Amino acid sequence: MASMRVHELAKEFGMDSKVLLSRIQDLKIAAKSHASVLSEANVEKIREALAPELGAKAAAGMDAEAAAKAQAEKAAADEKKAEEERARRAAVERERELRAEERARREHNSAAKGEASAAAASAKQTKRPPAPAVNSGLSSLARQIEEQKAAAEHRRKKAAQDARAAKLAAEVAKKKAVAEALANRGAKKPAAKPAVERRPKPAPTAAPRKSSFDSLLSQIEAEKNRLTAEKAARPSRNGNAAAGNKKNAKGAGKRGGHHFEPDVPELSNNGEDRYAQMAVQAEKMQRDKVLAEARAAVAAASNNEGEGRRKKRKEKREAAQRERIAQEAMERGIDPSLMLDENVVEVMQGSTVGEFADLLGVPSGDVIKRLFLLGQALTVTQTMSDELIELIADDMGRKVRIVSPEEEFAVVYNDKEEDLKPRPPVVTVMGHVDHGKTSLLDAIRHTGVASGEAGGITQHIGASVVDINGRQITFIDTPGHEAFTAMRARGAQVTDVIVLVVAADDGVMPQTIEAINHAKAANVPIVVAVNKIDKPGAQPDRVRQELVEHGVIPEEWGGSNMFVNVSAKQKLGIDDLLETIILQADVLELKANPDALASGFVIEANLDKGRGPVATVLVQRGTLKPGDSVVAGESYGRVRALIDPRGNHAKQATPSDPVEILGLSSVPTAGDEFRVFEDERDARKLAEERAMRARLKEQQTKSHMSLDDLFNRIEEGTTELNLVVKADVQGSIEALRDAFEKMDQSEVKIQIIHSAVGGVTETDVTLAAASDAIIIGFNVRPTAGARKAAEHEKVDIRLYRVIYQAIEDINAARIGMLAPEFVDKDTGSAEVRDVFRVPKVGNIAGCYITEGEISRDDKVRVVRDSKVIYEGKISSLRRFKDDVKSVKQGYECGIGVDGYQDIKVGDVIEGYRTEEVERTE
Numbered sequence: 001m002a003s004m005r006v007h008e009l010a011k012e013f014g015m016d017s018k019v020l021l022s023r024i025q026d027l028k029i030a031a032k033s034h035a036s037v038l039s040e041a042n043v044e045k046i047r048e049a050l051a052p053e054l055g056a057k058a059a060a061g062m063d064a065e066a067a068a069k070a071q072a073e074k075a076a077a078d079e080k081k082a083e084e085e086r087a088r089r090a091a092v093e094r095e096r097e098l099r100a101e102e103r104a105r106r107e108h109n110s111a112a113k114g115e116a117s118a119a120a121a122s123a124k125q126t127k128r129p130p131a132p133a134v135n136s137g138l139s140s141l142a143r144q145i146e147e148q149k150a151a152a153e154h155r156r157k158k159a160a161q162d163a164r165a166a167k168l169a170a171e172v173a174k175k176k177a178v179a180e181a182l183a184n185r186g187a188k189k190p191a192a193k194p195a196v197e198r199r200p201k202p203a204p205t206a207a208p209r210k211s212s213f214d215s216l217l218s219q220i221e222a223e224k225n226r227l228t229a230e231k232a233a234r235p236s237r238n239g240n241a242a243a244g245n246k247k248n249a250k251g252a253g254k255r256g257g258h259h260f261e262p263d264v265p266e267l268s269n270n271g272e273d274r275y276a277q278m279a280v281q282a283e284k285m286q287r288d289k290v291l292a293e294a295r296a297a298v299a300a301a302s303n304n305e306g307e308g309r310r311k312k313r314k315e316k317r318e319a320a321q322r323e324r325i326a327q328e329a330m331e332r333g334i335d336p337s338l339m340l341d342e343n344v345v346e347v348m349q350g351s352t353v354g355e356f357a358d359l360l361g362v363p364s365g366d367v368i369k370r371l372f373l374l375g376q377a378l379t380v381t382q383t384m385s386d387e388l389i390e391l392i393a394d395d396m397g398r399k400v401r402i403v404s405p406e407e408e409f410a411v412v413y414n415d416k417e418e419d420l421k422p423r424p425p426v427v428t429v430m431g432h433v434d435h436g437k438t439s440l441l442d443a444i445r446h447t448g449v450a451s452g453e454a455g456g457i458t459q460h461i462g463a464s465v466v467d468i469n470g471r472q473i474t475f476i477d478t479p480g481h482e483a484f485t486a487m488r489a490r491g492a493q494v495t496d497v498i499v500l501v502v503a504a505d506d507g508v509m510p511q512t513i514e515a516i517n518h519a520k521a522a523n524v525p526i527v528v529a530v531n532k533i534d535k536p537g538a539q540p541d542r543v544r545q546e547l548v549e550h551g552v553i554p555e556e557w558g559g560s561n562m563f564v565n566v567s568a569k570q571k572l573g574i575d576d577l578l579e580t581i582i583l584q585a586d587v588l589e590l591k592a593n594p595d596a597l598a599s600g601f602v603i604e605a606n607l608d609k610g611r612g613p614v615a616t617v618l619v620q621r622g623t624l625k626p627g628d629s630v631v632a633g634e635s636y637g638r639v640r641a642l643i644d645p646r647g648n649h650a651k652q653a654t655p656s657d658p659v660e661i662l663g664l665s666s667v668p669t670a671g672d673e674f675r676v677f678e679d680e681r682d683a684r685k686l687a688e689e690r691a692m693r694a695r696l697k698e699q700q701t702k703s704h705m706s707l708d709d710l711f712n713r714i715e716e717g718t719t720e721l722n723l724v725v726k727a728d729v730q731g732s733i734e735a736l737r738d739a740f741e742k743m744d745q746s747e748v749k750i751q752i753i754h755s756a757v758g759g760v761t762e763t764d765v766t767l768a769a770a771s772d773a774i775i776i777g778f779n780v781r782p783t784a785g786a787r788k789a790a791e792h793e794k795v796d797i798r799l800y801r802v803i804y805q806a807i808e809d810i811n812a813a814r815i816g817m818l819a820p821e822f823v824d825k826d827t828g829s830a831e832v833r834d835v836f837r838v839p840k841v842g843n844i845a846g847c848y849i850t851e852g853e854i855s856r857d858d859k860v861r862v863v864r865d866s867k868v869i870y871e872g873k874i875s876s877l878r879r880f881k882d883d884v885k886s887v888k889q890g891y892e893c894g895i896g897v898d899g900y901q902d903i904k905v906g907d908v909i910e911g912y913r914t915e916e917v918e919r920t921e
């Protein structure tokens with residue numbers, strides 16, 4: 001059975017497609033509409049889940065006759081069942097009665113038996129309360145058990161008595177034997193055999209440990225006799241025994257391996273002394289024997305358990321191997337279960353239909369057929385997207401793992417704890433416009449230079465290094481959150497600490513809040529530099545209070561953020577700030593392995609006329625040296641020279657060092673990863689593959705989170721929906737926040753990562769791209785730059801005019817039912833450069849089309865300061881007094897907006913069309 005569409009399945013079930021769709025969504029299976037394709041596995045799942053419901057439905061749908069027949073059949077079956085049950089119960093009753101009779105009979109017999117017990121029995125019987133027949137049967141059974149228990153106890157005691165008697169007899173026999181042996185000692189040695197034979201029969205291995213001192217003595221004697229006899233029977237070790245032969249010697253040796261042969265010295269013959277010696281011997285023998293037994297037991301156990309142990313060790317080895325693979329998988333960002341499962345087939349990203357079929361060992365025709373059923377007509381030589389590879393494999397019940405080309409070179413950074421060495425912190429300065437970021441960086445650099453090497457004028461390489469009390473701090477030179485977020489958007493996490501500059505005379509401003517949000521999104525700690533404290537209007541405490549409202553709480557007030565008052569202009573508090581940064585870094589315990597091939601990120605790059613491509617990189621791991629083969633983004637090459645921030649040639653750059661690289665093949669982009677390879681060919685191959693992938697990616701840029709995609713993302717495990725909210729007034733933001741809080745967030749948590757009053761800017765788009773967020777705008781418009789950036793980054797910008805629409809959309813998106821069938825498509829944008837008053841017609845906007853093309857039939861919105869102030873239709877579109885159908889970008893025209901006279905110079909007229917969009921998967 002192949003995959004099916006929802007409506008096909010609904011038809012099969014005799015259900016309404018919509019009803020089935022909602023049931024499917026309840027089952028958390030991705031399906032958006034009646035046309036959605038369901039995989040075979042999902043169809044099976046749905047069938048199973050709906051089986052009871054469908055069964056009931058089927059029963060309900062049967063005609064009356066069939067229903068009556070079924071009912072009759074059921075009644076007959078029930079009756080038959082009841083009959084059987086009655087018969088079974090009767091049989092049980094009969095059995096019970098018979099048992100009671102039998103018990104009564106036995107009781108009667110035992111009561112009659114024995115005169116002595118008769119009285120007792122009758123006494124017992126009189127004691128027992130008169131009970132009905134069944135009860136008396138039970139109590140007699142209990143009595144029988146009691147009697148049997150007593151008899152067993154008696155037998156046990158008797159056996160114990162017998163054993164004790166036998167033991168005593170054995171002891172006596174032993175004593176006798178010892179006495180005899182002692183008496184015979186010295187006169188004539190007893191024959192070996194009889195001595196051994198005389199060993200008392202019940203002298204088991206366990207007995208000596210428990211036996212008394214006397215019995216031990218007798219054992220010693222017996223053992224000694226046995227040994228003497230054995231010695232006499234086998235050749236002496238020095239080989240002069242006439243009877244000696246090699247075989248015997250060997251056999252004795254072997255026996256010695258398992259046998260306990262205590263070294264018992266001869267005893268002197270006089271009285272108490274002799275007994276003392278015997279006592280010592282007894283103790284020694286006891287100990288040695290126990291030891292020997294223990295050893296034998298261990299040897300036996302290890303022989304028996306050898307197999308088990310080997311198995312265990314093998315299991316342990318395999319578990320360790322699995323753990324290692326899982327660890328490696330996690331470090332490479334791969335699902336460990338896919339790497340551990342032997343049934344998983346690894347398929348190279350971008351495989352053709354033919355290659356895919358070969359890897360799975362199936363005919364290409366089969367794959368093509370399945371693709372066709374999914375609405376994808378591909379030929380054998382066409383490449384399959386990741387999604388199709390997974391879909392078709394799933395359809396075939398096969399497991400695959402898509403291997404990206406870069407994975408071949410994926411370096412697993414798994415440094416051992418002992419290889420990690422402390423490294424300096426990397427700091428970015430952020431803050432509102434004009435709060436003194438540049439001045440502060442200058443002041444800091446000046447401090448560094450003053451206390452550092454003489455003559456070291458900092459070069460602009462994108463980062464600078466400052467020394468404070470022998471400790472290094474690396475500052476990223478580009479202040480502001482744009483650069484920071486742009487880097488982060490590219491996956492480059494280079495900053496350890498953010499210095500947030502807030503002017504003491506100005507307080508918290510919109511960009512201050514933006515910076516806080518960026519820092520929080522990146523999970524980077526903030527050190528606050530309250531700047532301009534030299535100014536008369538400075539209120540550093542007010543800054544603290546304002547920041548508290550945004551979750552930045554001073555340490556002295558019980559929070560976790562360090563604050564320092566500074567004046568960048570008068571260079572006050574700079575050392576204090578640097579020391580605070582060091583303190584914050586110490587808290588972070590920053591470490592890296594310097595003894596490895598270097599890797600890190602490009603923080604700035606340009607093409608220098610004289611020197612060719614130049615890139616400033618920040619080393620994050622390992623040590624970079626001239627001569628290293630390096631890849632930086634899509635560029636590669638051999639490091640010709642390293643230049644430090646002071647403009648000097650460097651011999652090496654270690655973790656947290658910024659350094660300029662010369663010798664690359666092309667100019668990389670800020671935020672690109674760089675990595676050193678042992679072999680230059682590998683570096684080149686990776687760079688080329690990256691370039692190829694970038695081209696591919698350009699064609700199919702991975703979209704960021706979008707409302708259309710939210711349901712699928714939730715299905716894939718997304719649990720958070722990040723939002724950037726921009727609105728015309730603060731009240732709208734608060735209202736939206738309130739509404740979200742009331743929403744069911746059990747499946748996906750809604751987080752507003754940034755909100756502000758104003759139009760949607762490029763920075764909003766970069767933040768959204770970096771945090772995989774959706775931008776929501778209320779009565780605001782994106783700037784042209786923001787729109788372009790969003791298009792490029794595939795960031796979803798949703799613009800609303802009423803709050804409930806946004807709430808409805810997000811609610812619908814969560815369950816995959818987002819259905820705005822109509823969307824506004826922008827057509828063009830015009831800048832109002834003049835306003836003409838035309839009698840009888842009204843005000844006409846003299847415009848310049850800055851983007852796209854505006855047509856006479858388009859709807860328009862009038863935008864002022866990024867806010868929509870009017871929406872309506874075009875009443876007239878003219879070029880030089882002529883009515884025209886449309887005007888393209890770069891041309892001037894006159895636009896009359898129907899019903900709106902308040903047009904002003906500087907307004908923007910945006911043309912758009914409302915189009916019906918067919919929702920696809």
Ligand SMILES: Nc1nc2c(ncn2[C@@H]2O[C@H](COP(=O)(O)OP(=O)(O)OP(=O)(O)O)[C@@H](O)[C@H]2O)c(=O)[nH]1
Nearest residue numbers: 432433434435436437438439531532535567568569
């Ligand atoms: N009085 C006083 N003025 C300062 C201080 N720090 C900076 N300024 C002044 O504030 C103005 C802005 O300083 P910048 O360093 O350019 O501020 P910025 O944050 O880098 O500004 P942008 O680059 O435009 O974002 C300049 O005129 C500085 O001279 C200070 O500590 N005290």
